Amino acid sequence: MxxxxxxxxxxxxxxxxxxxxxxxxxxxxxxxxxxxxxxxxxxxxxxxxxxxxxxxxxxxxxxxxxxxxxxxxxxxxxxxxxxxxxxxxxxxxxxxxxxxxxxxxxxxxxxxxxxxxxxxxxxxxxxxxxxxxxxxxxxxxxxxxxxxxxxxxxxxxxxxxxxxxxxxxxxxxxxxxxxxxxxxxxxxxxxxxxxxxxxxxxxxxxxxxxxxxxxxxRHLQRTSVDAELAGPPHGLAELPGVHNLRIDGDRVRFDVDTPVLDAALGRLTEIGVRSLVSRPPTLEELFRRHYESAAAPAGATR
Amino acid sequence: MTGPAGGPNRRGGPLTGTLHLARLVLRRDRVLLPIWVLLIAVLPAFYAATYAELYPTAAQRAEYALTTAGNPSIVALLGPLHGDSVGALTAQRAGLLHLIVGLISLLVVVRHTRTEEEAGRRELLGATVLGRYAGLAAALLVTCAADLLLGLLVTGGLVAADQPAAGSLAFGLSVALAGIVFAAVGALAAQLTESAAGARGLGLSMLGAAYLLRLAGDAGDREWLSRLSPLGWAQRTHPYAGERWWPLALLAGLAALVGAAAFRLSVRRDLGAGVLPQRLGPPTAGPALAGPWGLAWRLHRGSLLGWTVCAAALGAVLGGAADAAGNAVHGNETLARVIERLGGSSALAEAYLGAALSIVALAAAGCGIQAALRMRAEETAQRAEPVLATGVGRSRWLLSHLVFALLGPAVMLAVTGAATGLSYGLSVSDVAGRAPRLTGAALAHVPAVWVLVGLTVLLFGLLPRLSVGGAWAALAACLLLGQLGSVLELSQWLLDLSPFTHTPQLLGATVDPLPLLALTATSAALLALGLATFRRRDLPTP
Structure with a gap:
């Protein structure tokens, strides 16, 4: 069985x-x-x-x-x-x-x-x-x-x-x-x-x-990235799947859909990475999305 | 007592919030409270109107007082008779009211104190702005107010039925104060034990002791025994026969004393704890606690034992009084002649015992209903769920409780009958003859009791939410039909609704087994239906 x-x-x-x-x-x-x-x-x-x-x-x-x-x-x-x-x-x-x-x-x-x-x-x-x-x-x-x-x-x-x-x-x-x-x-x-x-x-x-x-x-969720780069972070905003991009001088923070993580990291290494913190989606974020807003249609994904 | 000096809470004594809680009590009892107050309030006026109609002349009343109401057995059961006016006859006939009002008041107070505490709801409220006396004070306030209102309604009803005002007031107040005394007893019991069931048991045994003392005293002309009982005091106001007011003061004093003790104890213990200490138990289950039957035995044994002990004590007292009842005719020519017509003094004693046993039968039905309703309590407390989630099916679970709901009252009746027969037999030196006869007469009530148990189980299966109210209402209806039926001369079909109407009087008559078989079959059908409906329905979710 x-x-x-x-x-x-x-x-x-x-x-x-x-x-x-x-x-x-x-x-x-x-x-x-x-x-x-x-x-x-x-x-x-x-x-x-x-x-x-x-x-x-x-x-x-x-x-x-x-x-x-x-x-x-x-x-x-x-x-x-x-x-x-x-x-x-x-x-x-x-x-x-x-x-x-x-x-x-x-x-x-x-x-x-x-x-x-x-x-x-x-x-x-x-x-x-x-x-x-x-x-x-x-x-x-x-x-x-x-x-x-x-x-x-x-x-x-x-x-x-x-x-x-x-x-x-x-x-x-x-x-x-x-x-x-x-x-x-x-x-x-x-x-x-x-x-x-x-x-x-x-x-x-x-x-x-x-x-x-x-x-x-987790795979359906976004990874958040916090990086300090060697130069100005051009070309990130145009990448599909990048969200919530915040640029502060050479420092950049964004969330990226996990399937296009590779492309985003590729762009970062082209510019040159001084430091990088990447955080996988936490369960809490995962659940929060499902628990929140009971009014939203069930199973809706963006 | 008050908040710390300079703290944010400047005012607030030990009674803060009492009125809020009293409103909560009233809200929770908004149906039950008016029903019992009104139902009881109209009874004495009913009696008075009926007596005035049945015995319009003084001579008729005098004969009735001599032959029936003055009969020592009736005096033992109901209380002393003071005179032969309509009012005096009414006051005696309504003598059980003191007991009933005391019982209800006690249960109401426990329900709003210890039951709340045990369920953890008191804790939720205790964290709000509440004085430490507020919970107990609110329960007592509402109960005492209801008792006083009841007393005034009784007085008003009697006055409306053309009875003198002073006597009506004396009787009404005696009923109210009996209720208030046992409300205080309930408050005290609620402080002593940790469980609501324990508090109820303790309070009820005090009430039972008070009734038995009065009964024993009034049965044998031992005035001093009756004077030890608060119920005895309540029946010594001599309404309509030169009222005495001091017993009322005595009752008020006792209520104040017991109430004060309850308040003192309530602040000297922790929330949830009792004054009587809690002991540790065995770390493993004994071999008896192996299945649903073992569990049911553990859950039922305490209350069944209590019922049986009380029933045995009541039987012994009743049986002891029977001889006095039969022999009281000495020196009373009229009564002697009547009794001769009825078949001699021993027949009179047996008629009295038969009447007494039918009251015990109602108590046995109460025992059976309580045991059957434990299933509902287990279910709503979510304690049935873990058992039914094991290898125990619904039928087996229900039957394990049903055994006690059926056998419990049967054992109780048998013990009462045997105790009655033994003590009556000892007093007339004929144990071998009387004990089996009275045991048989008591057991004849078992099928009628089972019908009420069957009805309870059917309600539990079919309409679980209504089972508690419905079952007790059915018992109350039987009590009213039995008590009022003869006085009001109700039509036969109405009387036939009560299963107890169909129970044959085994004493001094040939036995017709047909009604007993019909009652047993009715009960079996109700039980089968109850089981079938329970097997098909959802268990309640919290």
Missing amino acids: DTAIEVTGLVKTFGRTRALDGLELTVRAGEVHGFLGPNGAGKSTAIRVLLGLLRADAGAARLLGGDPWRDAVALHRRLAYVPGDVTLWPNLTGGEVIDLLGRLRGGIDQRRRDELLTAFELDPRKKGRAYSKGNRQKVGLVAALAADVELLILDEPTSGLDPLMEGVFQHWVGRARAEGRTVLLSSHILGEVEALCDRVTIIRNGRAVETGTLAEL
Whole structure:
């Protein structure tokens, strides 16, 4: 099986709101797939459809080769899920919840459970109501990461974790991938996405606006160049694909479409380069473009 | 108390923002609050009008007072009777109002204090310009104002029903003050525990203890026992029979004392914490917590245990009072003759026990509804989601809770019946005869209780948003039909709507199993429909 999750044309409406509007999503087996989008884009709705908690109005969804609504119970034994806001039973301890969820999934790896508890510095003896937000997330994460499952579905799992724990989380997701598990990771934390994800899908207003590896997505973006030249920078403005050109004496700054980067650099070396700083497009710029202006038509590119 | 000297916040005492919060409380309860105030407010006037119509002459009232209202079993359940005027009969008949208003006031205060705190909403507000007493003060302010309004409406209703003003005022104020006392008890309980459920349990057990004390005192002519209970005080104002006002002062004093203690405790603890300490628990799950059943047991066991213990205590007191009820006819010729007609003093005691058990059956239905509604609570708190995202299907999840919603009230009724039979049997030296009979009579109510549980599950599957209000409204309707039906002489089809109308009185009659089977079948159909609709619907999203 090459595809862990295959979603085509998925539609889900709540009254008048169209939470999912023809969503397409493909997650290959064994990859860590980033699932990104602004708040309210439909990420959690999509995940709940995949978990069989919501019923889609139209479109098709396949999860580990089964139907997420009809085969929910059988599929759930093969996956683990961490919601963005883990709520615990006030009178159960964290350790009890971890064991319970593990047993409901059909077993828990005791050694890994203990390792995870140590790594996340979680006290399993506290009652549910006594945990802070971050610690409640840790309970959900330990329960999911200790489970022996093929697929991890993580919906903004690290909200409320401190940077140190964020590092621990990334280490364990890396281990999960090394063991051949598939991970669907919904996240707003760009560092996390950059460090972990093989491929990402960006959704907005219930539909996918971009899918690919980070390298592919970067390729569509501009590189910014800041150079000090030997002479006056003539002939740059005429080059196609050069934007935001600012000239300050012999110093020049501009953004250039990545496919014509070579031509622009060629022109610079003709003039003579004293110093050069080139910066690849940051993920933040990439996302900002997709997140901004919900009014703009989805997937519009310039 | 105030901001630091010279700080930007010059004014602001511990009560700053109380009125804003009170408005928030009113906004959140804008439907529920008027409904319960109005519903309860009209009851006494109804009773008064009905008594005036059914027993127009003093002689008729005197006989009614002697044979029925003055019967020790009725006195035990409802409270003492002071005289035989229409007003006095009304005040006794409405005696449960003190308990009901106390119960509602307590729940409302906990709902607006500890529940808010537990949900984290209080924290959001606490960071704004709010005095440290404001949250508690707002909840108490609204509840006490509602109680006072209710008291005045009760007074007005009784005056409108041609009752003397002084007695009407005494009765109205006694209802209001009973509510206010238990609002303060709710406030205190909300400071002591960390969870809203714990606060409710603590408050309810204090209310239950107050009722049992009064019941035990009034049942056996042990005046001093009744005088230990705030509910006993509230029923000792002698409305329409030479009013006594000191019990009202006593109630106001107690409310002030308990309320002050709640305020003192509220500033001596952290937000979210309770005064009673929180202990650490086991680091790993025991073998019992292995599946949905184990989880459901953990979630239900505390409240089921509480219900059962209360039911057992109530049964023991009821059974102990039964003998006194049957024997109170000594030296009363008229009553003795009536009772002889009815089949002797033991028949009278059993009729009283039968009536008492039907009230316990309503409580058992409350227990079942509460257990069934836990599914809704789990779902809306997003705690059902992680369980249903594991290898647990929806049917199994629902059934794991349903077992407790069905067996819980059955166990509760069985225990009550057994406790009643045991204590009644001990008092008449016939345990072997009475205990099984009363246990059977209590268990006869189980099918009717299951119908209400079935209705709750159907609402949960079909109209989840309405399930909480709908289920409790159904129970309230059954309570009203049972309480008012006989007095108002409502038409039979209306009475037939309540499943409890169809429960046969097992005591002293031959048993017709047909209604029991019909009720069980109705319940099964409702449950099946509820399960089918739940399997097909979406889970709520936060």
